[in-house]
Amino acid sequence: MVVSVVILLLLANVHFSHGGCPEGYHAAGHLCLFFSEITGTWAEANSYCRTFSASLFEPNSDERQKAVVTALQTVPAPSHGEFFIGGSDFFVEGHWIWSTESVPVTNSHWLPGNPSDSNIGEDCMAVSAGGQWNDIACDRHLPFICETEPWGDVDIIG
Template sequence: MKCESNLTETLSKIKPCSTVQPTCPGPKVINDPCYKCEEGWEQHGGKCYYFSIRKSSWEQSRDECRAKGGDLVKIDSREEQSFLERKLRDVMTEAEDKFWIGLTDSAVEGRWVWVDGSPLNERLQFWSGIDPDNWKGHNGEHPDGEDCVRMGEKGGADDLKCWFDAFCSKPHRSICEKAAVKGQIKNVCD
């Protein structure tokens, strides 16, 4: 049974997909085929996403995601990038209103690594324009350059290319991710 919520559906609207048997010989637990996310998280492709409205540094954003049981988002497919790009397009209020993702080259300059330790796949990257350019600021006030990645393009991105390297200390909103869980329903008869 396929159970994909569309973007506007809230968790409360996902619940009806739970199959409750009309005849019921007594309390029993049945496996619910639907992926579940807790309130405030959005389900897509078996993952749960949390779009934080709090603006904080990349490290603080990551700490907040981990405190919620997830981590900053890792983008594993073009389809996932497409989902996120469309979603951000709708929630960004200005061009600079971008979101941190779980990608950084702070350990070794130019070697981009996801928060789970895996290297960035050369065939699956969505840099915008000349980025990453490791800009050091107008007067070189950021000698380490731009080591963290934010994404989003208010008007929509050409070919989904909307990743930008940025100073990790800059406050931005962020996208957290964790695995969705398949629920169980206890069927109790009247």
Template sequence: MELFKSFSLAILVGFISGGLFILERKLSFLIVIYEKSTEAHERSMTEAEKLTAAYNQHVTRSNQQNHECPPGWKKHMKRCYFFSRQTGSWAEAGSYCRNFNAKLAEPKDEAEFVFIRNTIKSRIRVNNEYYLGGTDICYEGEWIWASTMEPITNAHWSPGEPNNYFLKENCMTVLLNGLWNDISCETSLPFVCEIA
């Protein structure tokens, strides 16, 4: 009888071990399938994002040829401006603008400066400031327009600015009063895009 119990126990352990091995293989297979489906989903999302960006650029180019602005953008002279409600870092804001074949706004002349200032003053207050396309991230104190690397010559800084507070303010914003401020590029703020 003892021999029969030992033999039955050995068969049972073998059966359980074999079953665990099969379960382990099935689990490994399911993990591989899950990973592959996740990768495919990520690829398809990336492709969808690329298609959306391409469509947006096509619409933007068509509108530019007809001197029209995309829906939700404001026209000023031959340029279109978008005043965001969403927020992001300076880099994220620039990336958002590029999705529309645009850039962070660079008010290089007095007319652009006045238009942006007046539009911001008339908007519902989303935040106290909006990102523009100016930076001194390359060389401290040498402010340039990011899209062209041209020095900023028409400065409209708020009194005492730029001050590089805590040695980490390298990105330009426009305050609600229309004057400029320097701020940390990681601060989450709304922004102004420009299509030339």
């Protein structure tokens, strides 16, 4: 019995040592964010995140936007200046949606003058190191941000 309790306590310590997030992810509020060091197109980034049971980060609320802005202050700025995130308008130009549920983007943290589609075909969303959004070509190679849920809480009874 004592051994079981010690093992549970050790597991709980491992669980909470990363803020409830998988190795390599940053705890950001109630989120776990992974900031890639590799680059890829938006589709490649989306596929990479899904391979690891995650999705491209979607700042679809003010709380989530604040969480990513705070987390961006703790990671090195990418040399490209931006990370891909999970918004796009490639189905209908000018109608931005979040990719996981295809729901409209209703909050707005765009860089001034954006979305602009200035280079024709800027149908994917990126976030700057300062937290503002930019529309960008989907075939650009950028680092990206994946999100996943924190691990479930460990309940110790006894």
